[in-house]
Amino acid sequence: MAQSEYGNDILTLVDEDGQEHEFEVVDTLEMGEERYMALVASYDDPQETLEDDGELVILKVLEDEDGEEYLEAIQEEEEFDQVAAIFMERLEDDFDFNEEDE
Template identity: 40%
Template sequence: MEENIVTLVDEDGLEIQFEVIMTLEAQEKEYAILMPLDENDDEEAYIFRMEEELDGEYAIVPIEDDEEYENVVAVYHTLMQEEGLE
């Protein structure tokens, strides 16, 4: 199993595999940019907040706050521009 592949369960109980494209930090929190492995998807990336749990593992949490989401997108675009990828 590849280390950069995670499986999430959607609201219908279906398991979906995602590749972790990158992780980044914004406003002292860690985020993961995930891309679905399913070729039928529209190639839209998803952003999740990574929260460390008591056992040292990380939970991936959806971002529900629009301002938080926009801040992460801005950091992502800045990083892509610095890398010359955008």
């Protein structure tokens, strides 16, 4: 798990509309030469946390020409399904997944 001594890492991601969203890194996975991150929305307000649907966001970690890492949605459905199944198995004790999430 991507965890510091103070808790899970928090990432700020910018969507296509330029809005910033904070996510908590709940797990990372290396498969072959590929690396993936499982994220959930992070809120400062405990009430917002309770109201959130807790959707697990899975992104692929890529590198640009300068060696800088960035996150991207997984484009291939088969690759996404395989990675999602691994994360869901690893995180089933921490999260309550609904059937529709699978």
